[in-house]
Amino acid sequence: MRMYTVDASVCDRSPACPARRVCPKGAIVPRPGGPYPGYNGYEVDESRCAGCGICARVCPTGAVTPA
Numbered sequence: 001m002r003m004y005t006v007d008a009s010v011c012d013r014s015p016a017c018p019a020r021r022v023c024p025k026g027a028i029v030p031r032p033g034g035p036y037p038g039y040n041g042y043e044v045d046e047s048r049c050a051g052c053g054i055c056a057r058v059c060p061t062g063a064v065t066p067a
């Protein structure tokens with residue numbers, strides 16, 4: 001199964017991350033720390049990810065890509 005990953009150098013770290021909102025598995029999770037969720041970016045929890053690719057299609061900066 002194809003997995004996805006978040007490129008921290010491209011992610012805009014928005015607290016309203018659309019990729020996180022659309023993921024049907026809740027697999028895009030904020031990295032810990034900071035004053036709000038997403039301050040330190042996001043990562044894909046591979047134990048939850050189904051590999052559907054919805055996240056990659058909605059990410060406005062193209063930060064989510066196949067691993």
Ligand code: SF4
Binds near residue numbers: 022044052053054055
């Ligand atoms: S590929 Fe699908 S299940 Fe995996 S993080 Fe993206 S939206 Fe969620």
